[in-house]
Amino acid sequence: MDTITHTLFGVGIYQSVNKEQMSKKEKYALLLTSIGASQIPDIDVISQLWDTTGQYQMWHRGITHSVFLAPIWALLFYIINRYIFKIKGIQSFFIALLAVFIHNTSDVFNAWGTGYLEPFSTVRLTFGTIPIVDLVIWFIFLLAFVATKIYPKVKTHLLFRIGWILIVLHIALQSIQGSILYKYYQEDYQDLALSASFIPWHFTIVGKNGDTVDIINDSLLSNAEFVERITSSNNVDLDLLFAENPAAATLYQWSPFVVVVEDNNRIGIYDPRFYRNGESFLGEYLEK
Known part of the structure; x- marks a missing residue:
């Protein structure tokens, strides 16, 4: 968080x-x-x-x-x-x-x-079922604070304990939905990762088969939206990248799976779970 x-x-x-x-x-x-x-x-x-x-x-x-x-x-x-x-x-x-x-x-x-x-x-x-910045959690704490002003006769610690119960229920509900979606897509991909959206009950599914990675937005309450299919250059030798940029070797070890990029300008890898608007903010590269 x-x-x-x-x-x-x-x-x-x-x-x-x-x-x-x-x-x-x-x-x-x-x-x-x-x-x-x-x-x-x-x-x-x-x-x-x-x-x-x-x-x-x-x-x-x-x-x-x-x-x-x-x-x-x-x-x-x-x-x-x-x-x-x-x-x-x-x-x-x-x-x-x-x-x-x-x-x-x-x-x-x-x-x-x-x-x-x-x-x-x-x-x-x-698990990938809760976003790093969860506005629902912020809102619940705000509600607890506002409740202390609206109901001054109710003890503050009781209102905040109710808030904690709501937070636990929120995380449980999000995680149950994420788990259902994960199991639904699991049979279709060799590697699979889940990333919660900032919108409650919505998730990004990242699935990899061979050298292709699919990005899909989905929830239990709406139809799936296919975002993009990415091709990973899996046959590229990454030894030079790892030697020149040790952080790339760390990212390769840390991530569930990566997309390998090679073009005329650079070679690199990135974590597709953080892929937004054509690129991932979590990647390591070596300029040619």
């Missing part, structure tokens, strides 16, 4: 806790913990500062997003609460654990995927 959504998750966690018996210092600590832990897995972006071998694609959403690292992040925020805010008790550990778990797990549902099981598996888990 994007940074705004992860921040909203942190605010949503903070607002879902009953703070009636909390001191001002405890509330500050809770706010720091819920928002900080909701963002901490994305600390991997700093790896760009020293990446000289083109490995950023693997480092981003890699080990820092592992479900097995979540307790370590939670322990960090427990230590901050215990020794900086001087707050006793273990609640901060579980709040941080929940925040990190939501961050890592929500990222699995969009097309980018995560190293959810690292270091025990290098597989990038991705």
Whole structure:
């Protein structure tokens, strides 16, 4: 998910806790913990500062997003609460654990995927059923906030807990529909990937057979729209590309499958899941 959504998750966690018996210092600590832990897995972006071998694609959403690292992040925020805010008790550990778990797990549902099981598996888990920027989630949080103003007698934490229930139902409904479409197209293609549209309940199906890749927009409530058939130059030797542009080798390993491009000007590969208006924003090339 994007940074705004992860921040909203942190605010949503903070607002879902009953703070009636909390001191001002405890509330500050809770706010720091819920928002900080909701963002901490994305600390991997700093790896760009020293990446000289083109490995950023693997480092981003890699080990820092592992479900097995979540307790370590939670322990960090427990230590901050215990020794900086001087707050006793273990609640901060579980709040941080929940925040990190939501961050890592929500990222699995969009097309980018995560190293959810690292270091025990290098597989990038991705369902592709939720867009990276999900406006429905934003809208639900907005509704929860507005509800606190319209119904001031209803406790804030109860309204935000209802919001969380709606978010879970939204993700479940999206994922069920995506799963049905995936299974429908699975028999037609050797390789298949799913990418959720910004429009709820709509998906892009990316299917590959041999050297052809089909892009299809579809939903359970409308007819399929065939967007484009792309030809991949699979017979091209990519060794020079990988040697001159190590990020290309990383992308080749990271993506479920790629389209190979060769023309008079360049050779390269791109991830067709992010194909829009004739090109993909996720590609690596070598000029001839």
